[in-house]
Amino acid sequence: MSLIRFDNVSFRYEEMKEDAISGVSLSIERGECIALLGENGSGKTTLTKHINGLVKPYEGTVCVDGMPTTKRTIAELAHTVGYVFQNPDHMIFADTVEEEVAFGPQNLGMDKETVTRRVDEILAFTRLDRYKETHPMSLSGGEKQRLAVASVIVSDPSILILDEPTTGLDYKSVIDMVDLIHRLRERGHTIILVTHDMSLVVQVAERVVLMKGGTILADGEVHEIFAQEDVLAQTYLEQPYAMKLSTLLGRGPCLTPEEFYSSYAGEEP
Numbered sequence: 001m002s003l004i005r006f007d008n009v010s011f012r013y014e015e016m017k018e019d020a021i022s023g024v025s026l027s028i029e030r031g032e033c034i035a036l037l038g039e040n041g042s043g044k045t046t047l048t049k050h051i052n053g054l055v056k057p058y059e060g061t062v063c064v065d066g067m068p069t070t071k072r073t074i075a076e077l078a079h080t081v082g083y084v085f086q087n088p089d090h091m092i093f094a095d096t097v098e099e100e101v102a103f104g105p106q107n108l109g110m111d112k113e114t115v116t117r118r119v120d121e122i123l124a125f126t127r128l129d130r131y132k133e134t135h136p137m138s139l140s141g142g143e144k145q146r147l148a149v150a151s152v153i154v155s156d157p158s159i160l161i162l163d164e165p166t167t168g169l170d171y172k173s174v175i176d177m178v179d180l181i182h183r184l185r186e187r188g189h190t191i192i193l194v195t196h197d198m199s200l201v202v203q204v205a206e207r208v209v210l211m212k213g214g215t216i217l218a219d220g221e222v223h224e225i226f227a228q229e230d231v232l233a234q235t236y237l238e239q240p241y242a243m244k245l246s247t248l249l250g251r252g253p254c255l256t257p258e259e260f261y262s263s264y265a266g267e268e269p
């Protein structure tokens, strides 16, 4: 059984003439890391809002963990689906990092001891433990983004939706985010990444779902999708440079400079 399953899903916002997503079918398996790509307005956010139940389809079904989202409340789905919003400033409201992370589990009614244990574990995991008493607003952009992730994973959702987790971050913070996403996968989370950052996609995702005009234009393994220049062009996505170069030189579709370099392994210089 797939962890998330969309069957012919269509949704339209009130007073809109056209569907925001239309006839979407998609299965996501436990443990996958998927990049959801497409131009602005292509339906990425609307699709993810179906997973945490913020919107319900007018046609078709969305099942999470085998159960249609129409049969579950947003609060119930919040145990399974965590959503890390694009701008971490909008998620911050407590006076210390510790309180910020404790808010979710406290709200779920966990006892004090469990909350403290979980918060400590998650602050260590996201490498924020030394900022426990710090005001969240005085953290750097990268640290705030990690705090936003911490505040969500502390409730242990199996599915994590990350909306543009690297926007506005400097290089070091992006490296930290890549590392965090790898460790989140090792921790067992299924990850759906909504992003325009192709360099992030090639480092963390193994599957790409490409959206256009509310429909799925392509869905497949990341090399396979990025090798199709004509498909990428339809969504104004640029092929990664390593892939352009490796294809031009007949080395096959390599996603990263490291893969490109490895394609020469064993050959005479």
Ligand code: ADP
Pocket: 013, 014, 016, 019, 020, 021, 038, 039, 040, 041, 042, 043, 044, 045, 046, 047
């Ligand atoms: P993306 O996340 O890819 O930018 P969205 O899912 O936000 O795309 O938008 C898909 C379509 O739905 C767009 O045409 C957008 O204008 C429309 N839309 C999104 N949110 C709303 C809303 N709250 N009310 C009306 N229309 C919306």
